[in-house]
Amino acid sequence: MTAQTLGFLGGTGPQGRGLGLRLGQAGHRILIGSRTQEKAAAAVEKVHAKDPEVDVRGVTNDVAATEADIVFVVVPYSAQQATLAPLAGAVGSKLVVSCANNLTFDAAGPVHVPVPAGSAAAECAQLLPDAVVVGAFQNVSATKLLRVPDPVEADVLVVGDDEEARVAVCALADQIPGMRGIEAGPLRLAAPIEDLTAVLLAVNKRRKTHAGIRLTGV
């Protein structure tokens, strides 16, 4: 696919840096967005430490939303509402990839927390009413994304109500070594995929691993 500008809202954490690194290596222009220019710049340094060839810039979230062709929401779920609400105009009708999940941790380990809108992706669609929202990459281990050049052995289940958008996001997933995008239905199916991350984290804790999912028969 042709090079696109990918803007990562709240992209300074491991998930944003990991996806930015991998998709930057695939030839896309990466914008790591943050509340502050300084944090964004620090994240860019970390990405460049992994691969100095990646075309990555640090910007504020509003610049990332404005300049991106495709917007990735990688803020922690707890910050989603505060981050996205003021950016609805800048995002407009763009393709938005919701990577969030609402998890918490207690003495018994990780657990999913129900989202009133049905899922973090559905809430994202409410906050960005003109955007075309797809849920994807929620289950992918950030540790594995950052471990270049090792392949990321995982399938990405892509849900959304717009077929063209699902196909575009699957194509992005397919560009990451070892990864495969699989169209998996409408946006209303985002919750089980988001919440499955708690199960994978529970397995990780028990097995000291970074589990991913694959579909068999596909």
Place this chain on the structure above:
Amino acid sequence: MTAQTLGFLGGTGPQGRGLGLRLGQAGHRILIGSRTQEKAAAAVEKVHAKDPEVDVRGVTNDVAATEADIVFVVVPYSAQQATLAPLAGAVGSKLVVSCANNLTFDAAGPVHVPVPAGSAAAECAQLLPDAVVVGAFQNVSATKLLRVPDPVEADVLVVGDDEEARVAVCALADQIPGMRGIEAGPLRLAAPIEDLTAVLLAVNKRRKTHAGIRLTGV
């Protein structure tokens, strides 16, 4: 593991017959339970048509609950409450494997439906208050189970609050060719696993397949 008597409540459908067939082939004694003796007997004939060597008997659900060492709940979720409530005494403190999920289908395809108790497995635990409930096998394609002797290429995510019970259910899964049981945390993590079945069914519909899941890194 030593041969056990496995009782399948509402076991006349493809899921119950498929699990009964495979675990019967592994050497266990299978009781297919139904509301009526006649339906149970018809299901036994179908299992024997696949493999006449399997030790399988058709009984009413109360007999299956009483005689089994391990009880499998394979009734459709919509019948769970009516089926299980009168059997709490017969089940007692046995190991119970909840295989149910609450799904529905409409013009947009399959979708998960929230269960007030949190999950079908959690509701099962409420209905059988003395039982040791584990969630497992919710994602496994009945079609693949019934397609003997082909291996069932799938991992079974096993959740429950009792470690010994999780280990026992993983051991059962491991006895089915191509299948692997993976301990995946407490019972409160059952919902994402149950609901993921809607995602797999959406993939199946699109791809004309019978998708299963595997964990990578495990």
